[in-house]
Amino acid sequence: MNNLYTQAVQELSSAVGQIDDAQVDAACRMLGQARHICVYAGGREGLQLKGFAMRLFHLGRSVSVVGDMTTPALGQGDVFLVVCGPGEISTSIALIGVAKAAGAQILVVTAQPSGRVPQMADLVVTIPAQTMADDQGEGVSVLPMGSLFEGALFVLFEVMVLKLKDSLAISAEAMRANHTNME
Numbered sequence: 001m002n003n004l005y006t007q008a009v010q011e012l013s014s015a016v017g018q019i020d021d022a023q024v025d026a027a028c029r030m031l032g033q034a035r036h037i038c039v040y041a042g043g044r045e046g047l048q049l050k051g052f053a054m055r056l057f058h059l060g061r062s063v064s065v066v067g068d069m070t071t072p073a074l075g076q077g078d079v080f081l082v083v084c085g086p087g088e089i090s091t092s093i094a095l096i097g098v099a100k101a102a103g104a105q106i107l108v109v110t111a112q113p114s115g116r117v118p119q120m121a122d123l124v125v126t127i128p129a130q131t132m133a134d135d136q137g138e139g140v141s142v143l144p145m146g147s148l149f150e151g152a153l154f155v156l157f158e159v160m161v162l163k164l165k166d167s168l169a170i171s172a173e174a175m176r177a178n179h180t181n182m183e
Contacts, residue, residue: 007142008151015129015152023125024156028163030107030123031061035077038104040066040095044150045083052157058175059164066095076103084108085149086133087115096120109156111149127152 041049056063064071080099084092108121118124129149130141141148
């Protein structure tokens with residue numbers, strides 16, 4: 001059983017080790033300068049993204065999640081962050097169209113940069129990891145379906161939080177003060 005842990009961690013390490021840090025730095029600049037950040041992803045990718053949205057809030061950023069009743073209209077100066085591992089999901093395409101028409105910048109995180117969704121973006125961050133788009137055949141991950149991409153998202157987002165914390169000069173105490181007291 002320990003071999004499965006080791007194999008999973010090695011695969012995650014390989015995936016995040018291939019992320020282009022220049023893309024990540026550009027994404028952090030975009031998010032750091034945004035008037036408002038709105039995020040969208042489906043399924044388990046969406047769960048990872050909601051965790052990142054929470055940390056953006058802890059960093060003092062104005063942030064919302066598509067589908068929440070308090071999500072404001074997007075416009076100039078805003079960033080719409082979409083995670084679309086397989087590169088094409090119809091809901092992402094539709095929402096990007098709305099955000100672009102309103103003047104928001106589009107940031108996409110994907111495993112398939114040649115997909116239709118990343119092609120609509122102003123900036124793309126690529127995580128070279130298996131998703132459900134390529135989870136069959138020879139040489140697939142020990143992790144099922146899109147779990148490799150989803151696990152790598154967690155690591156990417158935590159590194160982005162660290163980079164934003166530094167660039168925005170936000171203290172750990174300030175982040176903690178932004179945490180809810182309604183738990």
